[in-house]
Amino acid sequence: MFADRTRVLLVLSQNVLDRARVFAGKAMTTLKLAVSLQIVLRALIEEGLKRGNDPALLANVEGQAKALRHIRSLPRQGGRAEEEQGNRRSAIRRRPGGRERQRRRT
16 A cells, blocks of 8 residues: 655644544544544545645645745745734843843842
8 A cells, every 4th residue: 555655744833733643533433443643644644635626725836825825935025024013023022131130130
């Protein structure tokens, strides 16, 4: 079955991974067979590729490609794309350094 195997690194959002795990659990219950996450992802990719001319599939590919292009363009623009989005500040606050901590204690 897997005579021409190739290894692939796949990065997925937690939401997609959780949905695939739920599907694996349902498949295991229905089929009464051990179904791994890898089996589910392989089947979803194969079935998705069979629907190559499906507008929803093509729209999903387009959205992901545009998001990736935007993310990759940020370093080239020197952060200008972030400024255009409204100068959002990071939600992470910097902790005071050693000197600042000492001043606050006294």
